[in-house]
Amino acid sequence: MNAGGAPENGQVVIGLNAVIVAIIEEQPKVLIVQHTPETLTAQHETLTDRALPHDDRHEALPFGPFYPLKHRTLESGLRSWVEEQTNHEIGYVEQLYTFGNEGRDPREEAGGPRLVSVSYVALVQDTAPTAIETAIWHDWYRYFPWEDWREDTPALLESDIIPALRQWIETSTDPAQRQDRYERTCITFGLDDTPWNDELVLERYELLYEANLVAEAQDHITDPVQIDFRGTAMALDHRRILATAIGRLRGKIKYRPVVFELMPPTFTLLQLQKVVEALSGSRLHKQNFRRLIEKKGLVEATGKIESQTGGRPASQFRFRREVLMEKQALGVRQN
Amino acid sequence: MNAGGAPENGQVVIGLNAVIVAIIEEQPKVLIVQHTPETLTAQHETLTDRALPHDDRHEALPFGPFYPLKHRTLESGLRSWVEEQTNHEIGYVEQLYTFGNEGRDPREEAGGPRLVSVSYVALVQDTAPTAIETAIWHDWYRYFPWEDWREDTPALLESDIIPALRQWIETSTDPAQRQDRYERTCITFGLDDTPWNDELVLERYELLYEANLVAEAQDHITDPVQIDFRGTAMALDHRRILATAIGRLRGKIKYRPVVFELMPPTFTLLQLQKVVEALSGSRLHKQNFRRLIEKKGLVEATGKIESQTGGRPASQFRFRREVLMEKQALGVRQN
DNA sequence: CCCCTTATACTCAAACTGAGCACAAGAGGC
DNA sequence: GCCTCTTGTGCTCAGTTTGAGTATAAGGGG
Numbered sequence: 109m110n111a112g113g114a115p116e117n118g119q120v121v122i123g124l125n126a127v128i129v130a131i132i133e134e135q136p137k138v139l140i141v142q143h144t145p146e147t148l149t150a151q152h153e154t155l156t157d158r159a160l161p162h163d164d165r166h167e168a169l170p171f172g173p174f175y176p177l178k179h180r181t182l183e184s185g186l187r188s189w190v191e192e193q194t195n196h197e198i199g200y201v202e203q204l205y206t207f208g209n210e211g212r213d214p215r216e217e218a219g220g221p222r223l224v225s226v227s228y229v230a231l232v233q234d235t236a237p238t239a240i241e242t243a244i245w246h247d248w249y250r251y252f253p254w255e256d257w258r259e260d261t262p263a264l265l266e267s268d269i270i271p272a273l274r275q276w277i278e279t280s281t282d283p284a285q286r287q288d289r290y291e292r293t294c295i296t297f298g299l300d301d302t303p304w305n306d307e308l309v310l311e312r313y314e315l316l317y318e319a320n321l322v323a324e325a326q327d328h329i330t331d332p333v334q335i336d337f338r339g340t341a342m343a344l345d346h347r348r349i350l351a352t353a354i355g356r357l358r359g360k361i362k363y364r365p366v367v368f369e370l371m372p373p374t375f376t377l378l379q380l381q382k383v384v385e386a387l388s389g390s391r392l393h394k395q396n397f398r399r400l401i402e403k404k405g406l407v408e409a410t411g412k413i414e415s416q417t418g419g420r421p422a423s424q425f426r427f428r429r430e431v432l433m434e435k436q437a438l439g440v441r442q443n
Numbered sequence: 444m445n446a447g448g449a450p451e452n453g454q455v456v457i458g459l460n461a462v463i464v465a466i467i468e469e470q471p472k473v474l475i476v477q478h479t480p481e482t483l484t485a486q487h488e489t490l491t492d493r494a495l496p497h498d499d500r501h502e503a504l505p506f507g508p509f510y511p512l513k514h515r516t517l518e519s520g521l522r523s524w525v526e527e528q529t530n531h532e533i534g535y536v537e538q539l540y541t542f543g544n545e546g547r548d549p550r551e552e553a554g555g556p557r558l559v560s561v562s563y564v565a566l567v568q569d570t571a572p573t574a575i576e577t578a579i580w581h582d583w584y585r586y587f588p589w590e591d592w593r594e595d596t597p598a599l600l601e602s603d604i605i606p607a608l609r610q611w612i613e614t615s616t617d618p619a620q621r622q623d624r625y626e627r628t629c630i631t632f633g634l635d636d637t638p639w640n641d642e643l644v645l646e647r648y649e650l651l652y653e654a655n656l657v658a659e660a661q662d663h664i665t666d667p668v669q670i671d672f673r674g675t676a677m678a679l680d681h682r683r684i685l686a687t688a689i690g691r692l693r694g695k696i697k698y699r700p701v702v703f704e705l706m707p708p709t710f711t712l713l714q715l716q717k718v719v720e721a722l723s724g725s726r727l728h729k730q731n732f733r734r735l736i737e738k739k740g741l742v743e744a745t746g747k748i749e750s751q752t753g754g755r756p757a758s759q760f761r762f763r764r765e766v767l768m769e770k771q772a773l774g775v776r777q778n
Numbered sequence: 779c780c781c782c783t784t785a786t787a788c789t790c791a792a793a794c795t796g797a798g799c800a801c802a803a804g805a806g807g808c
Numbered sequence: 809g810c811c812t813c814t815t816g817t818g819c820t821c822a823g824t825t826t827g828a829g830t831a832t833a834a835g836g837g838g
Contacts, residue, residue: 754784
């Protein structure tokens with residue numbers, strides 16, 4: 109029996125997709141591989157790349173095959189290939205979404221099977237280097253430069269994106285559509301006094317895509333400079349998957365203690381704050397942040413002192429892993 | 444190309460699973476079909492049942508096939524068969540989880556393909572009856588009687604489950620394991636002053652399963668009475684899926700305005716409260732609930748009066764669907 | 779008209795939040 | 809050794825939110 113029923117109903121292929129996140133030097137990073145459309149659907153390929161002209165290649169999320177005979181669960185399948193290939197121990201894995209849209213894989217048009225990808229977010233600690241030379245840690249704001257508000261409003265927003273969106277709104281001839289576009293822009297991009305919502309990463313990306321301000325991998329790009337101007341494009345719908353992952357993580361840290369999966373065994377409170385800020389792309393009030401953390405009781409002082417702070421030495425803390433279960437309900441984000 | 448890679452790596456089948464929820468007469472209901480292990484994996488079957496001896500049948504979640512050639516997205520595939528088969532318009536669909544565990548489908552043992560189910564929660568309004576006679580609306584607390592705290596603590600908990608769990612804790616010979624069991628029971632079942640957390644539906648179910656206090660479909664049940672004593676069993680892992688759905692919904696209503704998808708076009712605030720209570724399985728403080736709702740601005744008075752309240756007439760409200768996008772961040776739950 | 783029920787307004791203390799002040803304690807320059 | 813810069817840490821304070829009531833309104837049924 110084939111996947112998805114009788115052959116006349118089409119064939120299906122299952123892949124496991126991973127957004128592997130680490131914080132390296134206060135920057136949020138994702139593990140990225142270079143891939144061609146061909147290697148992307150070849151489920152038995154490793155992450156290793158082939159030599160190919162640069163134009164045909166795209167930055168992609170790593171993926172692995174799902175072998176029902178080898179893998180007891182989807183998650184264990186994911187864990188096994190990620191750990192094997194990246195040399196990182198995965199502290200935390202969360203299923204993100206299953207993507208099965210038509211047209212995800214350009215090879216479908218040529219009669220290829222439908223690609224269904226079960227995607228995961230994995231959090232790893234900033235430790236060993238990756239085993240694969242072709243896999244690189246990239247700052248995730250490389251793909252979404254407008255999402256990083258840690259140093260004030262992103263310049264690109266003010267100078268380019270907002271004006272372009274306003275023009276897109278005005279471009280519409282139908283007043284109802286204009287109204288609709290305006291409202292959605294307000295909500296997602298915080299226009300005209302609406303506050304910026306850090307979780308709407310996917311919604312913002314999709315609005316930009318609709319307004320033709322960012323390119324997807326499939327799009328024909330005549331001007332190669334434009335590829336990177338409003339963030340780097342990715343293979344297939346991987347940029348969308350990444351946007352989903354960032355939005356989800358930003359939401360999750362507010363009510364579950366998942367940040368600690370990204371932390372070294374001991375850390376100072378400022379280090380913890382920097383990690384939260386890296387993920388959420390915003391600045392937090394230091395005193396209130398420590399008040400929050402201490403109140404939740406997720407953390408305990410080791411008694412040691414960290415003196416490489418550039419100022420007064422800070423006490424070291426450790427995550428109280430014992431409370432992981434107990435504190436299902438406790439996050440780490442003010443606001 | 445077959446699903447999941449080369450044949451020696453096993454075959455895979457994709458199904459779409461739906462937890463279809465409606466509130467009928469203040470009770471949370473799920474749409475349930477009767478199915479045998481055979482019909483469960485026959486992806487091209489409709490919901491319609493076959494005549495079979497009662498013992499071989501189990502209550503199951505409805506599912507539908509995914510046809511890559513017909514369905515542009517997984518969600519549209521789901522929508523199309525649900526709407527066609529249930530006669531209900533679906534207001535809201537959310538992807539829940541993709542299950543691909545080994546042993547989900549007993550036919551695997553006989554060399555059958557691995558069953559991967561993409562499951563969804565769908566919310567429908569309490570309107571037209573279902574098109575299928577074999578599909579029934581069942582109270583979801585039928586499967587999880589310990590989850591309904593609307594009338595005080597569930598009797599079953601005090602009289603049966605908690606004592607049985609305490610015994611299970613003591614049964615362990617290893618003190619570390621005993622400690623672990625005790626802590627997990629505290630957290631999930633709110634033992635010894637730990638507060639009850641309404642979202643831990645799946646965690647509670649899995650603890651009970653581990654403690655051998657509930658049966659799964661595959662289990663051999665010698666005493667048929669026990670099937671229903673601690674909640675009715677379901678086919679395959681459907682009870683687990685349902686638990687996931689309930690937990691997810693209980694979480695979601697707290698920060699997204701999804702309840703309104705279950706409401707009729709106009710309603711009183713008490714009706715709205717009853718629906719929230721039905722989902723969360725707990726009682727809310729009436730005055731504070733209305734304060735919350737009014738503050739959020741999700742709702743507006745129609746100006747009309749509902750006088751069938753059994754007391755003073757209440758004003759009718761309508762959901763302000765305009766703010767659906769805007770209020771991404773607003774839920775409806777105190778606490 | 780009394781009583782039961784539900785609706786709705788309003789109060790009040792406790793807890794939480796956002797913002798900021800003030801001081802502590804190291805490093806480096808002079 | 810002292811000044812200054814930097815980061816850590818304790819504490820205040822007003823504004824808001826929350827949980828838990830009290831009080832009153834307004835229908836229906838006997």
